[in-house]
Amino acid sequence: MADFKLEDIRNLFKNKSRIEVRLSGAGGQGLILASVIMAEAVGLFEGKNVAQTQAYGPEARGGATRADVVISEGEIYYPKATKVDLLLVMTEEALTKYKHVLKPEGVLIYDEFYVHPKTLPVSRSFGFDITRTARDVVGKMVTANMVALGIISALTGIMSEEALKKAVERKAPEGTEEINLKAVEEGIKLVKERFK
Amino acid sequence: MSEFKRVGIIQGNEACAVAAIDAGVRFFAGYPITPSTEIAEMLAAELPKVGGRFIQMEDELGSMAALVGASFAGLKPMTATSGPGFSLMQENLGFAAMVEAPCVVVNVQRGGPSTGLPTKASQGDVMQAKWGSHGNYPIIALAPHTVREVYDATVMAVNFAEEYRTPVVLLLDEVIGHMRERVVLPMPEEIKVVNRKKPSEPPEFYKPYKHTEDYIPPMAIFGEGYRFLTTGLFHDEMGFPTSDDNEITKLVKRLHKKIYAHEEKIWRYEEFMTEDAEYLLIAYGSAARAAKEAVLLTRKEGKKVGLLRILTVWPFPAKIVRELANGKKAVLVCELNYGELVGEVERATKGLNVPVFFKGRWDGELLHPFEIRDFIKGV
Amino acid sequence: MAFDRTAHKYLRKNFKMPTIWCSGCGIGIILGSIFKALEDLNMTGDNTVFVGGIGCSSRIPFYVDFDALHTTHGRPIAFATGVKFAKPDLNVVVVAGDGDTAAIGGNHFIHACRRNIDITLIVINNKIYGMTGGQYSPTTKSGEKTTTSPYGHIERSFDISKLAAAAGATYVARSSVYHVTHLDKIIKEAFAHKGMSVVEIMSPCWTTHGRRNRFKTPVEMYKWLKDNMIPLNAWEKLPEDKRAGKIPYGVFVNKKDIPEYCEAYYEHIIKPNLNKKRRDFSEDIEAMKIKLEIKAKEGWHV
Missing domain, CATH: 3.40.50.920 (Rossmann fold)
Structure with missing residues (x-):
């Protein structure tokens, strides 16, 4: 893996007129909620235009899930991702399915707990132990989506830590704000440790 | 100082539900179906706050029937459905067109035919919206393309229904219905709300299906002493059934002119x-x-x-x-x-x-x- | 009060007479009972609405001088649910046939019973599709001949009163056009009842049913009702083997302790939530520190 500076990665997302993000995995991993929180953080607290869409199967649990967040300084016509700048994959299946939609200079984040890529589709590929951190450090496996959001915030800067936390407070189910915020913190910590 | 604005990352279906209440919808009857269900769920929670009523009917046939009943009882009614339900509603959508009952049918389109693709988008019901029920009747249908426009089009749909005494179809699709966008919605006092024209004459002179100059007969509601008859059979100006060819010709023409004579006011592009x-x-x-x-x-x-x-x-x-x-x-x-x-x-x-x-x-x-x-x- | 005067008072003026009903039909008798009951209960004001479906019985709304909705086949109860739920101070009367109620509209029927919405459903059961010329209905008896069962009917029939009771209607009674005094009484009770009330009235159709099933005149069919309908208390004492071919009449269900739908909706849903803050995405921009101004315009106005 090539060595990247955090600064360089963050610069990729600065002053970009359109950023396309895809969060993908399985139903039940909370990716749609994560995409909504991301949209709130960017749309309400970063003052950018945002569109969030999702694709899911007819069943409520299981099956492949993807959520797209398109962020723009200007107007968003086509609301879905075309070539993504940032791809989060939480299952092997999602990686296989969506790695080809990544831009060559795009960033891949994968959950080392579920995904063990033999080859990396782009040079800026980063594995984090997302679900294990949620289970063992935060104490609740279902907060993996929030750990992922913390990572996205710290790694790319497309939403500030402050904006993200505000959005989490607004959107997290009542009574779960604290544990979700802790999960975000742990995600941020994972990035800080990686780029010490 | 606090300043309130309606801003959020809002789903198309949510914008539709907010707009419905702003536009004066006070009655919802429906049957759950993906991808429209969020509209029903939100209105089940929101309508009681403004004294409105929500009922989950036994099917879409009954939902559409209840809408027409509520319309004649004086409320502004709405339902929301998707392809399979829209097919079932055609029966009483035609009835609503015939008896000129203001009502709004939201169809969040999904792939078809049949059960098709419950969670995926389609625009396959555009012709059905026009030709879905049997016989000769016109329809108004709007197909918005952003969340903000879903709000505008919902208000418009309710207003057109009231103004022209007609069912109006709001054609969303899975993308528009489920998509969330950063939106600033108007405050309720910023929008124009239209209410149906009521009769000015006393009951003994009231003709429920009068051939007026603008082709839109004033609408009395039940319980106000007009004691009028409404039927899905061809009817004369009194609402009485008829098989007289002149009366039938006149009614079909008026139903069409009611929309087509005002089409330039209805067109939005x-x-x-x-x-x-x-x-x-x-x-x-x-x-x-x-x-x-x-x-x-x-x-x-x-x-x-x-x-x-x-x-x-x-x-x-x-x-x-x-x-x-x-x-x-x-x-x-x-x-x-x-x-x-x-x-x-x-x-x-x-x-x-x-x-x-x-x-x-x-x-x-x-x-x-x-x-x-x-x-x-x-x- | 004199019956003939009552009937005239509440018939719609200017509407084409005579009625479409054949001589020997029982619907006129039922209409008389309805008028008497409405007058006795002071329900002849502007607040009473008639809803009908499709069929001979569903023509009643045409002839009555009240607000009236003549709807589609099978759906009158669903239309009536809309009327009643939207404006609960209306008295809503549905007149429907056995086809409307138990075949094409069966679903609406059982669910209205289950909800216990305050509608009076008058089911005029002639065991046949009369208006379309005599096809079998869900209440046609096994063995009977109709235009669509020319070799004798092989299906079993529905018992509409039992169906209503099982589905949860809180007033269920059966009578016939022969037992007019009884009919007057139960229609009045049904109107007075708060909740879903179902009155099933056996009313023969000689034109499309009787004459194909060995009844020489309508009178014979009325006589059949007289001989074969048994008051409920006598029916209950009747041994099982003597019940075949007989029909019990009387009040099967009369419950007062089940909440009526519109009242329950008001009590449990509207009252506790009225004027509560709407979920309409309004935000305190200052307090939330929301960045309202962005470069993109807010959607496209039309």
Whole structure:
């Protein structure tokens, strides 16, 4: 893996007129909620235009899930991702399915707990132990989506830590704000440790 | 100091529910169906706060019937459904058209036929919206393309229903219904709300289906002493059933004129970069978003393309289509179906010597801007 | 009060007479009972609404001088649910046939019973589709001949009263056009009842049913009702083997302790939530520190 500076990665997302993000995995991993929180953080607290869409199967649990967040300084016509700048994959299946939609200079984040890529589709590929951190450090496996959001915030800067936390407070189910915020913190910590 | 604004990352279905209450909808009867259910769920929670009523009926046949009942009891009614439910509603949608009951049917379109693709988008019900029930009747149908426009179109749909005493179909699709966008919605006091025209004459002179100058008979409601009859049979001005050919001709004509005489007021459309366009795209609803992106992409490559985006799909703005198509090198219609409104475009451009092309998609996915761009290249 | 005067008072003026009902039909008798009951209960004001479906019985709304909705086949109860739920101070009367109620509209029927919405359903059961010329209905008896069962009917029939009771209607009674005094009484009770009330009235159709099933005149069919309908208390004492071919009449269900739907909706749903803050995405921009101004315009106005 090539060595990247955090600064360089963050610069990729600065002053970009359109950023396309895809969060993908399985139903039940909370990716749609994560995409909504991301949209709130960017749309309400970063003052950018945002569109969030999702694709899911007819069943409520299981099956492949993807959520797209398109962020723009200007107007968003086509609301879905075309070539993504940032791809989060939480299952092997999602990686296989969506790695080809990544831009060559795009960033891949994968959950080392579920995904063990033999080859990396782009040079800026980063594995984090997302679900294990949620289970063992935060104490609740279902907060993996929030750990992922913390990572996205710290790694790319497309939403500030402050904006993200505000959005989490607004959107997290009542009574779960604290544990979700802790999960975000742990995600941020994972990035800080990686780029010490 | 606090300043309140309606801002959020809002779903199309949510914007529809907020707008419905703002526009005065106080009655909802429906049956759960993906991808429309959020509208019902939100109105179940919200309507009681404004004294409105929500009921989950036993099926869509009953839902549509309850809407007409509530309409004659004086409330502004709405239902929300998707393809399979929309098919079941056709029976009493036709009844609503015949008895001129103001009501709004939201159809969040999904792939079909039959159970089809419950969680994926389609624009396959556009023709059904016009021709779905048997017999001769016109309809108003709107197909918004952004979350903000879902709000506007919902208010418009309720207002048109009241103003023209007619069922109105709001055609969303899975993309528009489920998509969340950063939106600032108007405050309720910022919008115009229309209420149906009520009779001014005493009951003994009231004719419930009077042939008025504007073709819209004033509407009495139950319990106010008018003691009128309403039937799905062909009826005379008194509402009494008739099989007199003159009366039938008059009624069918009036039902149509009621909409077509006012069509220019009902038409809503947007011209996107059409001023210098040599090629004209025509699209509506979510497909129009891909078309807009395609216009930009194609222009970057030097081809002058513009888009006519139609909000009012019925009554079809044939005059506008013809005016804009005139002199173009080609017209390209983009829809999420196997070819529906393109037929209307062909009709509207007849004799202009402008070829009409069609780019469709019916696999549940939104048309991709690249697909449209590449298609234009080949034209 | 004198019956003939009552009937005239509440018939719609200017509407084409005579009625469409054949001689020998029982619907006129039922209409008389309805008028008497409405007058006795002071329900002849502007607040009473008639809803009908499709069929001979569903023509009643045409002839009555009240607000009236003549709807589609099978759906009158669903239309009536809309009327009643939207404006609960209306008295809503549905007149429907056995086809409307138990075949094409069966679903609406059982669910209205289950909800216990305050509608009075008068089911005029002639065991046949009369208006379309005599096809079998869900209440046609096994063995009977109709135009669509020319070799004798092989299906079993529905017991509409039992169906209503099982589905949860809180007033269920059966009578016939022969037992007019009884009919007057139960229609009045049904109107007075708060909740879903179902009155099933056996009313023969000689034109499309009787004459194909060995009844020489309508009178014979009325006589059949007299001989074969048994008061409920006598029926209950009747041994099982003597019940075949007989029909019990009387009040089967009369419950007062089940909440009525519109009242329950008001009590449990509207009252505790009325004027509560709407979920309409309004935000305190200052307090939330929301960045309202962005470069993109807010949607496209139309």
